[in-house]
Amino acid sequence: MKTAIIGTGYVGLTTGVALAYLGHEVTCLDVDATKVENLKKGKSPIYEPHLDELLSLASRNLKFTLDADAALRDAEVVFIAVGTPSLPDGNPNLTYLKSAAQSIGEKIASPYVVIVNKSTVPIGSGNWVESIVRDSYRANNPHKNSSFIVASNPEFLREGSALSDMLYADRVVVGADDQKALDVLRKLYQPLLEQTFESPAFLPRPEGFRAVHFLTSDLQSAELIKYAANAFLALKISFINEISELSEKVGADIQHVSRGIGLDSRIGNRFLQAGIGWGGSCFGKDTAALISTGKEYGLSMPITQAARDVNMRQRARMVEILMSELKILKGRKIGILGLSFKPFTDDLRDAPALDIGNRLIERGAKVVGFDPISMERAKKEWADTPIEFAPDAESVFSEADAVLLVTEWPEFKNLSFDRCAKHMKNRLVLDGRGHLEASKLQSAGIQLITLGRSSK
Numbered sequence: 001m002k003t004a005i006i007g008t009g010y011v012g013l014t015t016g017v018a019l020a021y022l023g024h025e026v027t028c029l030d031v032d033a034t035k036v037e038n039l040k041k042g043k044s045p046i047y048e049p050h051l052d053e054l055l056s057l058a059s060r061n062l063k064f065t066l067d068a069d070a071a072l073r074d075a076e077v078v079f080i081a082v083g084t085p086s087l088p089d090g091n092p093n094l095t096y097l098k099s100a101a102q103s104i105g106e107k108i109a110s111p112y113v114v115i116v117n118k119s120t121v122p123i124g125s126g127n128w129v130e131s132i133v134r135d136s137y138r139a140n141n142p143h144k145n146s147s148f149i150v151a152s153n154p155e156f157l158r159e160g161s162a163l164s165d166m167l168y169a170d171r172v173v174v175g176a177d178d179q180k181a182l183d184v185l186r187k188l189y190q191p192l193l194e195q196t197f198e199s200p201a202f203l204p205r206p207e208g209f210r211a212v213h214f215l216t217s218d219l220q221s222a223e224l225i226k227y228a229a230n231a232f233l234a235l236k237i238s239f240i241n242e243i244s245e246l247s248e249k250v251g252a253d254i255q256h257v258s259r260g261i262g263l264d265s266r267i268g269n270r271f272l273q274a275g276i277g278w279g280g281s282c283f284g285k286d287t288a289a290l291i292s293t294g295k296e297y298g299l300s301m302p303i304t305q306a307a308r309d310v311n312m313r314q315r316a317r318m319v320e321i322l323m324s325e326l327k328i329l330k331g332r333k334i335g336i337l338g339l340s341f342k343p344f345t346d347d348l349r350d351a352p353a354l355d356i357g358n359r360l361i362e363r364g365a366k367v368v369g370f371d372p373i374s375m376e377r378a379k380k381e382w383a384d385t386p387i388e389f390a391p392d393a394e395s396v397f398s399e400a401d402a403v404l405l406v407t408e409w410p411e412f413k414n415l416s417f418d419r420c421a422k423h424m425k426n427r428l429v430l431d432g433r434g435h436l437e438a439s440k441l442q443s444a445g446i447q448l449i450t451l452g453r454s455s456k
């Protein structure tokens with residue numbers, strides 16, 4: 001099918017590459033000229049495992065352009081995957097969505113077009129997008145006769161495993177108030193739903209994985225499914241973090257507690273890793289938007305609010321623990337291992353490392369960070385904070401009064417802690433992800449404090 005994708009960020013690019021790999025003719029449209037130039041040369045603007053390889057395998061069916069007309073003129077399906085970042089009041093900024101909808105109305109020309117909202121948008125946005133497209137279509141095409149329908153197809157991929165989440169999804173959710181649109185999207189996703197495509201060698205199909213559930217609903221339900229899913233995941237993390245603080249107090253080990261409850265199949269063991277909490281572009285923004293939607297309808301959402309509060313407290317706790325260990329933070333050098341909001345991505349949006357780093361700097365400390373993938377990006381995006389950058393992970397320990405592990409990149413596990421310890425001013429490591437092996441640090445003479453474990 002002739003498919004256009006508006007926005008080639010984490011979601012749009014992953015979707016475009018995957019659909020092209022499945023055999024559709026895909027044109028990806030963006031307003032960022034550098035991104036489009038790089039993509040035309042086969043270079044991904046983001047770090048995502050195997051994305052470069054899949055880009056190259058799918059390149060036959062894939063085009064990148066800045067030209068809305070070229071992307072939209074023949075499209076039968078148009079995905080909107082532009083950003084919807086938070087505004088200060090918690091509502092998402094819908095400027096990009098509006099401008100994408102206007103371009104669609106201006107340029108579409110196929111007889112029947114399904115416009116698919118993949119961006120995470122407030123409930124009711126499907127209708128809003130439809131009215132913008134209609135106004136723009138009427139104003140720009142008085143003599144044309146296309147019909148179109150807006151559907152919602154929320155995205156559930158996780159950065160760091162985006163391609164495999166897309167190709168081997170738990171489910172595809174599609175909401176629309178028109179059966180024909182649902183049928184078009186079922187057809188578009190058919191190779192994925194029935195798993196009839198040949199797996200790329202570097203992304204093998206999980207054993208026993210045979211089909212993807214296709215869930216259809218009305219527009220609003222699909223829009224709400226996305227927010228409800230993210231809020232639930234966020235609160236699962238915050239719940240275990242709340243229990244983790246109690247664990248420290250009563251002398252329990254959160255990793256045992258977490259395993260003990262996660263083995264209950266009604267609870268499940270995923271998203272129960274205690275630590276600093278979530279970051280990234282979605283959970284914070286989407287929980288804020290859900291609360292804000294509730295407010296519009298006179299409904300408070302105390303559970304979602306509590307999940308947000310606990311998450312913020314975890315970041316503050318890292319600083320409090322350091323203060324209680326070091327007493328004075330002024331003039332101290334604190335190292336930070338890991339800057340991206342989670343491993344296997346270069347995404348720095350709402351990264352706990354930045355928040356914690358700034359809290360330490362406000363208290364007079366000098367902060368030096370390192371990340372295996374996102375350093376260049378951090379130097380650009382964090383140019384206005386005084387966080388310094390170390391050339392490698394070991395240098396973070398040099399002259400440090402303490403080192404915080406903020407992102408659980410696997411290589412941090414295998415550092416030579418004996419060597420690191422020799423260069424530390426004060427041998428203290430605070431593990432915010434329960435990632436490091438205590439015995440390795442202890443044998444290097446480093447005091448290790450892990451969130452959720454009592455100090456004994």
Ligand SMILES: NC(=O)c1ccc[n+]([C@@H]2O[C@H](COP(=O)([O-])OP(=O)(O)OC[C@H]3O[C@@H](n4cnc5c(N)ncnc54)[C@H](O)[C@@H]3O)[C@@H](O)[C@H]2O)c1
Nearest residue numbers: 007008009010011030031032082083084096100119120155
């Ligand atoms: N990142 C994730 O893990 C994730 C997961 C699920 C859902 N989502 C949702 O998907 C949406 C996109 O997120 P993202 O992380 O991919 O964002 P992103 O910021 O990485 O990408 C957005 C892209 O859209 C482009 N853009 C903006 N306005 C445009 C326009 N008018 N025409 C063409 N291109 C335009 C930008 O240049 C950018 O390249 C958001 O609503 C987000 O909440 C994100």
